[in-house]
Structures are given as C-alpha cells and as structure tokens.
C-alpha cells in the first residue's frame with residue numbers, strides 16, 4: 001500500500017507554463033481529466049492540429065499562475081492576511097502525516113501520506129470561488145474522495161462526513177488566537193462527498209501541495225465557496241448527525257452547512273452576484289454552483305436553496 | 310520651553326506627514342506592482358482603513374484635548390477630518406471606477422443587496438457636506454448652523470463603523486473600533502453637561 005506514484009505520472013510544471021500544453025502529454029491528461037468529470041474538452045481537431053494556447057478550464061478561461069495561487073491564501077490557521085500566509089507557512093511540517101478515517105464505517109483506518117499518494121493521482125482544473133468575491137482557476141492533482149471512502153466502507157447509518165484540520169499552534173501562529181474555536185471543521189453530506197468532482201488534493205501545477213495551499217492533503221469541492229475546501233486534513237469521520245463547521249459555530253446565520261456558490265442567494269451581508277477573477281480587472285458574473293450546475297444541481301433537487309444556504 | 314502654539318505646529322506637521330504617508334505608500338506599491346494579486350481589494354481595504362483611523366482620530370481631538378488640558382488639540386480635528394475624507398473619496402473612486410467599472414446596474418445592485426455598501430454610502434453622504442463647509446468662510450457664513458451641521462460627524466462615524474462591522478467576517482476589530490467610538494461619545498457627555506451649565 002505504500003506505492004509512490006512515479007514522478008513521470010505527473011505532468012511536469014514546464015508543460016503548464018509552456019505554450020502548447022494541450023498539444024503534448026497534456027492533451028492526454030486533460031482529455032482523461034475532462035472525460036472523467038463528464039465535461040466537454042477543448043478537443044484536438046480532427047486534422048491533428050492542436051490549439052496553440054495556454055491551458056484553460058472547460059469554460060475556456062485561463063489558469064491562474066503558480067505565483068498567484070501560492071501567494072494569496074485564506075488560511076486563518078496562519079494569519080488572516082492573505083499575502084502573509086505563504087511566508088508564515090514555510091516551516092510547517094507536512095510530512096510525516098496521518099489521516100485518520102473513522103466513525104460510521106466498517107473498516108476504520110489510518111492513512112499515511114504514502115497511502116494517500118498511492119491512490120491514482122489525477123489532474124483536475126477547477127475554479128475556486130471565495131465567499132469574499134474573488135476567484136481563481138487552479139490545476140490540482142489528487143484523487144476523488146469516493147475512492148478513499150469506499151475503502152473504509154461507510155455504514156448504512158452514515159449520512160454526513162466531518163473533516164478536521166490539524167491543530168498545531170506551534171507551527172500555525174493563527175491557532176494561538178483563542179478567538180476562533182480551533183480546530184477548523186467542515187462537513188459534507190455523504191452524497192456530496194461521494195460525488196466524483198469532490199477531490200482530495202495532494203498537489204497543484206504538478207508539484208507537491210505547498211503548505212499555504214493546505215499541504216499535504218486538502219479537500220476541494222469546486223461548486224461550494226472556498227471555505228468548505230478544508231486544508232491539512234487529519235481526521236475524517238462519518239456521522240449520522242450534521243456536523244457543525246467552524247464558521248457555522250462562529251456565525252450560524254451567515255454560514256450555512258451547504259455554502260453552494262449561488263449568485264441568486266445573497267450572503268446576509270454580501271451579494272454573490274459577481275466576482276473578480278484574480279488577474280483580471282473588472283468583474284464577471286458568478287455562475288450557479290460555480291459553473292458546475294450540470295454535474296451537481298441534482299444533488300439538491302427539491303431543496304429550497306435559499307433556506308439551505 | 311515650548312508653547313501651546315509650538316505644540317500645535319509640531320502636531321500639524323506630524324498629521325500632514327502621517328496622513329500623506331499611507332497615500333505615498335499606496336502610490337509606490339501601485340506603480341511598482343507591489344500590491345497583492347487582488348490589487349483592487351488591496352486598494353479598497355487600505356484606503357478604507359486609513360479613512361476610518363483618521364476619522365476616529367479626528368473625533369478624539371476634543372475629548373482628549375479636554376482630558377489632557379491640551380486645548381490646542383481641538384485645532385487638529387479639521388485636518389484629520391479632511392484627510393479622512395480624502396481617503397474616503399479615494400476608497401469610493403476605487404469602488405465605483407476600478408472595482409465596478411462604472412457599471413451603474415452592478416453598483417445599484419451592490420447598494421441594494423449589500424447593507425455594508427449602503428452604510429458606507431450613508432457615511433460618505435454625511436461626510437460630504439462637512440468637507441464642503443470646512444473653510445473658515447463657510448463657517449462664518451453658516452454661523453450657528455455650522456456647529457449643528459458638523460454634529461453630523463457622529464452619525465457618519467456610526468455609519469462607517471456599521472459599514473466595517475457588516476463587511477467583516479470576524480467582528481473583533483470592528484467591535485474594538487466601535488468601543489473606541491463609544492468611549493469618545495461617552496467622554497463628550499460630561500463636557501456637554503458642563504457646557505450647558507455654563508450657559
């Protein structure tokens with residue numbers, strides 16, 4: 001179980017930064033990736049001609065740069081200053097690491113980092129929409145959470161999944177601030193957690209996940225506001241009761257359990273109708289479910305999304 | 310020994326330098342591309358922070374002057390208030406021009422849907438006539454109405470703090486700022502009483 005993925009399985013970063021990413025090995029990985037999520041790919045033309053352009057997401061928007069993604073982070077465990085996280089996180093030890101998976105499962109177990117990396121790693125280009133009104137397009141590597149959950153065999157009584165971030169105030173100065181009820185907690189409904197778009201990310205841009213982005217392993221739920229995508233996960237627990245996230249505990253009327261990106265449901269204080277894509281001036285309209293409505297809207301059919309915000 | 314007027318002169322110089330320094334830093338960071346990858350938010354937050362600090366400092370001049378006996382401090386209210394208004398105006402320009410690209414529809418939607426924007430706007434609209442009547446000539450022309458008009462700085466500060474509270478994910482700093490404002494208001498009450506008694 002301690003097989004490490006050969007480094008050749010990961011697209012080298014140079015391919016991302018080079019024009020013609022889709023033209024080379026990227027065409028394969030991008031096509032498999034997009035096929036895997038059941039999405040339209042920017043397919044190579046029949047003549048074999050490759051689009052000589054920067055890599056893009058399936059809505060044809062360019063990726064944000066590695067610099068942007070790794071220097072502008074909301075990670076209150078370090079600091080509330082998004083530009084300072086990268087500096088404060090340099091001494092964070094993300095290896096060795098253990099992820100404990102338990103609760104209402106038949107086979108609880110502890111995954112070492114190597115076990116997590118032994119899942120077949122895929123590349124997924126996802127939009128990340130922060131509740132503050134900005135967004136990025138990020139090429140992650142990782143594996144769908146359902147693969148891990150299947151291994152532990154959820155019991156029929158399990159309805160929710162509770163995630164917990166590491167608590168290590170010596171290395172995470174923000175955690176010394178007692179104002180917040182650390183550790184960070186997030187939750188998903190089991191069917192959301194089993195959805196193929198729900199990713200456990202272990203890297204980005206072909207590199208190991210940087211500490212400021214949630215190393216060594218974090219959740220990525222692209223149709224929900226960014227705070228749902230909990231970082232540096234050490235515990236996953238399947239439960240019958242709905243988990244209370246840190247933000248739900250701090251401000252229950254402002255942060256709901258679902259937190260699906262929804263331009264029609266204004267946050268009690270912020271409209272969510274538009275957003276600023278990092279790297280662009282001006283604003284662009286926010287899409288329902290962050291542009292993933294075709295894949296996930298059916299999870300919520302019949303629910304009043306205004307009440308279940 | 311330094312006289313009150315030297316104190317005043319020194320404090321004024323300090324205020325001019327101190328209030329212009331953040332603007333200089335903003336210009337340098339903008340020109341050198343040293344803002345964050347979300348530069349518009351950076352500009353918004355930094356102008357807003359300076360505006361609020363200067364506004365609260367302006368409000369503390371009278372009570373602090375009375376408390377310390379440094380009555381010359383009262384004269385600092387005006388430059389502090391005007392500098393605050395300068396930053397509020399920049400803050401608004403960034404919001405309307407850079408952030409929302411002069412898109413009237415998006416802006417009116419933002420005002421209607423985000424109560425913190427409405428509170429900021431109210432604060433700005435209350436501060437506007439104060440800045441416009443800050444000259445000596447206006448003061449003379451308005452006579453006793455000037456004083457009544459400038460009392461609007463209190464609702465303006467309250468609106469600014471509501472703005473700050475409502476836009477913050479975490480209420481701690483806004484609450485500290487509100488506590489400061491409350492303290493300043495409370496300090497004014499006995500003074501107000503004294504003044505009434507003297508009449």
Ligand code: HEM
Pocket residue numbers: 132350353354355356357358360361364397400401404426428429430431432433469472473476
């Ligand atoms: C003219 C109407 C105003 C508008 C449209 C406006 C808009 C904004 C916006 C969009 C933000 C950023 C919110 C975010 O990114 O989360 C902000 C932040 C802020 N504004 Fe305003 N504002 C206005 C007036 C004011 C006034 C009058 C003051 C104070 C005198 C003020 C002080 C602040 C402060 C302190 C912040 C927060 C800075 C921080 O979070 O560190 N604003 N404002």
